[in-house]
Amino acid sequence: VVFSLTWTYFDPQKERIMLKEFKMIEAVAPDMLDVLQERFQILRNIYWMQPIGRRSLSETMGITERVLRTETDVLKQLNLIEPSKSGMTLTERGLEVYQGLELVMNQLLGMHQIEKEMTQYFGIQRCIVVAGDSDIQKKVLSDFGDVLTNTLNLLLPNGENTIAVMGGTTMAMVAENMGSLETEKRHNLFVPARGGIGEAVSVQANSISAVMANKTGGNYRALYVPEQLSRETYNSLLQEPSIQEVLTLISHANCVVHSIGRALHMAARRKMSDDEMVMLKQKNAVAESFGYFFDEEGKVVYKIPRIGLQLKNLQEIPYVVAIAGGKTKAKAIRAYMKNAAKQTWLITDEAAANEILKGVTL
16 A cells, blocks of 8 residues: 655545545554554654653653654655754754644554544454544445455455355445455355345345455355245245255354444334334334344344344354444444354444443543
């Protein structure tokens, strides 16, 4: 990834691009952000207090002189700082780099802190937060596609991978904005994690797994069965060889990518009956995923019989990625994540994260 460190001002578009580039770098080299943060803080403190000696700077920043010496030696070699008898100062280039980084680093470090707080709050493997609010800025959903691509590039091992994919409007937009995942050593098969639910074809899991395969260079298999079936029909379909084959692939998936929906919105999409809608309201259902409806405490209040992946299966799957954003989905995300597998990576946006963390004491 190539990016510039020499901007002396930012317009919103440039700032967004640079944040996006940093996020890509962080996805493949998480330690790099820590190094960048430490060196930026050194430049900032020198800028504030120059000329300043190493001992004074060490005390101000709360780091050992040995660690500080290592970092300042690097910054000197990069011609960003200049030592003298009176102390260290920024060079002309050091000032240019510091001013160019200041605005984006302030935002990036703030986002990084939110990610850490979300990860800790939910007790999951990692949370990635994209700037913006996908409720009102649809470009954020396309950014989710880039982040998912980077995440899967980092997580998926070499060899044969089977990725089970859920449906939904968020997933459809994400799929359209994914990039290549296929390599000489790694091959990916996308399968729908469930049947259709009688909604538009473009947002069904079958279609989304096909789009993901096309965008990433992988392959896919379809599951042509409705999601909601009577027990008799369900048992009959399970005897079909073609369906058995796809269900076997789903059961052996080593990765799942899914979204999180608002309960009543998803109930309407599923064309659930008026009685069921009233029941969900009475039970204070706020979230839905995998055919399970959850109240605000994360308790399952209703479950739809279904063909495909079950919630309990996620505990055994190595790589799980949940994607949901927008302030209006904050309650749904919080409720579902109480049930999330510990190895889950959550991709969300700033609006949802800020709403979730309101009043939270970590």
